Amino acid sequence: MIYIKLSLPNALQDSAMPSATPPTTPHGINWFKYSSPQAFFPVAGALAPCFAVLAAVLCVVGLYIGFFIAPNDAQQGESYRIIFIHVPAAWMSMLIYLVMAFWAGMGLAFNTRLSGMMATALAPTGAMFTFLALWTGALWGKPTWGTWWVWDARLTSELLLLFLYFGFMALQAAIDDPRRADKAGAVLALVGVINIPIIYFSVQWWNTLHQGASVSLKSAPTMAMTMFTGMMVMVFACWAYAIAAALWRVRCIILERERRSDWVNAYLEAQK
Amino acid sequence: MNWGSASEFFAMGGKGLYVWGSYAVTFLCIGIELAMLASRRRALNKKS
Numbered sequence: 001m002i003y004i005k006l007s008l009p010n011a012l013q014d015s016a017m018p019s020a021t022p023p024t025t026p027h028g029i030n031w032f033k034y035s036s037p038q039a040f041f042p043v044a045g046a047l048a049p050c051f052a053v054l055a056a057v058l059c060v061v062g063l064y065i066g067f068f069i070a071p072n073d074a075q076q077g078e079s080y081r082i083i084f085i086h087v088p089a090a091w092m093s094m095l096i097y098l099v100m101a102f103w104a105g106m107g108l109a110f111n112t113r114l115s116g117m118m119a120t121a122l123a124p125t126g127a128m129f130t131f132l133a134l135w136t137g138a139l140w141g142k143p144t145w146g147t148w149w150v151w152d153a154r155l156t157s158e159l160l161l162l163f164l165y166f167g168f169m170a171l172q173a174a175i176d177d178p179r180r181a182d183k184a185g186a187v188l189a190l191v192g193v194i195n196i197p198i199i200y201f202s203v204q205w206w207n208t209l210h211q212g213a214s215v216s217l218k219s220a221p222t223m224a225m226t227m228f229t230g231m232m233v234m235v236f237a238c239w240a241y242a243i244a245a246a247l248w249r250v251r252c253i254i255l256e257r258e259r260r261s262d263w264v265n266a267y268l269e270a271q272k
Numbered sequence: 273m274n275w276g277s278a279s280e281f282f283a284m285g286g287k288g289l290y291v292w293g294s295y296a297v298t299f300l301c302i303g304i305e306l307a308m309l310a311s312r313r314r315a316l317n318k319k320s
Binding site for chain 2: 067068069070071072077078079081082085086089124125128131132135136139140142143241245248249251252255256259268271272
């Protein structure tokens with residue numbers, strides 16, 4: 001009699017296995033403690049409102065600086081004030097993608113459920129910021145360049161980023177088993193990372209209508225200090241908002257995916 | 273202070289439509305996202 005060992009795809013195996021006790025490091029610190037959805041759920045619940053309040057406060061401060069303290073631009077007049085939402089949105093669209101791909105990759109590497117959930121939770125917020133970067137860019141382009149849209153490298157690669165987010169969400173939505181959806185999405189997210197440096201460096205690599213970076217790590221910003229301050233405060237506001245939104249969404253995802261577990265049932269009962 | 277009057281502020285030097293169009297859609301998107309999150313959360317309470 002010959003036995004043929006059937007090896008199931010990873011995704012099928014781990015969903016059937018009971019969750020093992022997470023390993024501990026020699027120092028006795030359990031780095032994996034918060035990788036359990038159950039342990040992370042209350043942490044996310046405590047952190048999300050803090051970041052939401054922070055986002056609201058920073059937004060008010062940033063817009064106040066942007067509209068009432070920063071002077072108008074010598075070349076563009078008042079239309080440049082779109083910068084206070086355009087640049088933060090564009091940066092967030094790229095940063096959220098990187099964080100999403102990071103969590104997706106962690107999920108592939110360590111097989112932690114929460115990593116995939118985090119990636120899934122970040123995608124809609126990232127797509128929203130990508131859309132906003134394109135929308136505010138169009139509204140800025142019209143009075144500045146005389147056109148809403150050009151098919152140049154910066155704009156086209158940013159549009160591709162929006163489609164990558166949509167593709168990630170559609171792919172995950174199309175696969176019933178969430179663990180398999182996580183893995184398929186992770187591959188897509190990791191392949192799509194190549195687009196991020198293309199977006200970022202597009203204004204250097206190609207001749208585009210889009211202006212070069214006004215802000216870089218290597219040199220002082222080429223803009224008035226108050227403009228720069230207003231913009232950075234808005235960047236942190238968007239940052240805090242994205243964290244709050246992703247944490248709220250990951251809480252929903254945890255409850256949805258773990259609905260059959262005792263602790264979720266007990267939690268939802270207690271909410272009534 | 274940059275603005276002499278409220279109407280000057282809303283006009284944005286003739287670029288009001290572009291500037292306010294950007295911020296209005298931004299806050300609309302954020303509002304929609306938060307509403308969708310709230311309804312997703314409520315749906316969970318109902319089902320259990």
